Amino acid sequence: xxxxxxxxxxxxxxxxxxxxxxxxxxxxxxxxxxxxxxxxxxxxxxxxxxxxxxxxxxxxxxxxxxxxxxxxxxxxxxxxxxxxxxxxxxxxxxxxxxxxxxxxxxxxxxxxxxxxxxxxxxxxxxxxxxxxxxxxxxxxxxxxxxxxxxxxxxxxxxxxxxxxxxxxxxxxxxxxxxxxxxxxxxxxxxxxxxxxxxxxxxxxxxxxxxxxxxxxxxxxxxxxxxxxxxxxxxxxxxxxxxxxxxxxxxxxxxxxxxxxxx
Amino acid sequence: xxxxxxxxxxxxxxxxxxxxxxxxxxxxxxxxxxxxxxxxxxxxxxxxxxxxxxxxxxxxxxxxxxxxxxxxxxxxxxxxxxxxxxxxxxxxxxxxxxxxxxxxxxxxxxxxxxxxxxxxxxxxxxxxxxxxxxxxxxxxxxxxxxxxxxxxxxxxxxxxxx
Numbered sequence: 001x002x003x004x005x006x007x008x009x010x011x012x013x014x015x016x017x018x019x020x021x022x023x024x025x026x027x028x029x030x031x032x033x034x035x036x037x038x039x040x041x042x043x044x045x046x047x048x049x050x051x052x053x054x055x056x057x058x059x060x061x062x063x064x065x066x067x068x069x070x071x072x073x074x075x076x077x078x079x080x081x082x083x084x085x086x087x088x089x090x091x092x093x094x095x096x097x098x099x100x101x102x103x104x105x106x107x108x109x110x111x112x113x114x115x116x117x118x119x120x121x122x123x124x125x126x127x128x129x130x131x132x133x134x135x136x137x138x139x140x141x142x143x144x145x146x147x148x149x150x151x152x153x154x155x156x157x158x159x160x161x162x163x164x165x166x167x168x169x170x171x172x173x174x175x176x177x178x179x180x181x182x183x184x185x186x187x188x189x190x191x192x193x194x195x196x197x198x199x200x201x202x203x204x205x206x207x208x209x210x211x212x213x214x215x216x217x218x219x220x221x222x223x224x225x226x227x228x229x230x231x232x233x234x235x236x237x238x239x240x241x242x243x244x245x246x247x248x249x250x251x252x253x254x255x256x257x258x259x260x261x262x
Numbered sequence: 263x264x265x266x267x268x269x270x271x272x273x274x275x276x277x278x279x280x281x282x283x284x285x286x287x288x289x290x291x292x293x294x295x296x297x298x299x300x301x302x303x304x305x306x307x308x309x310x311x312x313x314x315x316x317x318x319x320x321x322x323x324x325x326x327x328x329x330x331x332x333x334x335x336x337x338x339x340x341x342x343x344x345x346x347x348x349x350x351x352x353x354x355x356x357x358x359x360x361x362x363x364x365x366x367x368x369x370x371x372x373x374x375x376x377x378x379x380x381x382x383x384x385x386x387x388x389x390x391x392x393x394x395x396x397x398x399x400x401x402x403x404x405x406x407x408x409x410x411x412x413x414x415x416x417x418x419x420x421x422x423x424x
Contacts, residue, residue, distance in 0.1 A: 195319040195322065198322045202315045232322075247334050254342065
């Protein structure tokens with residue numbers, strides 16, 4: 001029964017990703033009469049993000065991850081950190097808004113301004129969902145439970161993909177965010193995320209979490225280091241994106257100022 | 263605006279951007295050479311208290327952001343032709359030496375995050391580590407003096423012209 005539900009849920013998740021990708025490609029291929037063509041970089045970024053999701057959720061990897069925490073950690077890094085960066089940099093919301101008719105686009109914007117989405121897209125709540133979720137998963141018996149329930153495992157994968165997307169969107173997304181917080185707050189939150197992630201990796205190594213799943217200590221230590229350095233690399237990419245946007249923005253400001261004075 | 267005022271802002275910004283890079287690069291060298299290549303340090307040495315793990319995480323995040331932020335700040339100064347190379351070099355050495363000394367005194371000794379090497383008499387290692395930090399700081403201070411002298415020289419040339 002549970003297995004049946006799991007199969008359906010997994011099918012639904014895959015169908016959703018496929019449908020979103022087809023919609024993205026369709027919207028990217030057509031541009032209105034007064035619109036510039038959609039950037040090929042953004043399209044490639046979306047496809048890259050989707051490819052990472054597909055690789056991370058491939059049945060082979062999932063089977064291996066069941067017995068090996070290192071593979072689980074790799075899946076987790078791909079789903080929760082690298083894939084979201086690709087998807088966010090593809091600016092799907094901007095593409096949606098420019099493709100939809102004006103009335104529908106206005107409705108999307110109203111939806112974005114709604115209270116739940118404003119809360120969800122705030123970097124602080126995204127941070128809590130993302131890194132907080134990891135602390136709960138690894139420092140409680142939840143991880144051991146997820147090994148016995150494919151449905152729970154799928155739910156967690158979706159949670160980390162969505163939480164990773166929200167976090168990356170709120171911090172560095174090219175898409176509009178309802179109430180984007182100040183630049184300083186975003187840097188401070190990215191700083192907290194890196195610190196919390198590195199600390200969690202060392203906690204796993206030092207205190208032998210996740211427990212209750214009969215994991216070989218050497219394997220757990222390797223997984224913790226993968227989390228530490230892999231997370232570093234992903235966060236380095238996010239930091240570069242954040243500061244690069246500041247750099248480009250300051251160039252635009254300077255050009256605008258130069259145009260005004262001349 | 264006098265030359266002094268005109269020069270001070272780029273000088274200060276160049277110095278601080280390079281301090282960020284210097285300390286971040288020193289931390290990266292520590293990570294790559296001593297942790298990964300030599301294997302002297304350990305990822306975790308089984309004696310670190312919980313508070314040490316937390317401060318290690320915070321420091322790690324600061325290092326990572328320092329390199330990226332410093333790099334883009336310097337690039338921005340370079341692009342707006344406001345980079346003061348003498349001040350930037352001074353900042354680089356001050357940052358590198360400052361981090362090395364901080365790592366040697368606070369991380370190794372006060373917080374006891376990890377030691378330089380295990381299974382050896384530590385004193386020569388600690389001395390070499392901290393003296394290297396002090397030397398880098400001295401070079402940085404010397405470069406600050408040189409940059410200041412250079413700035414006075416420019417001002418003088420400027421007043422003579424008028």
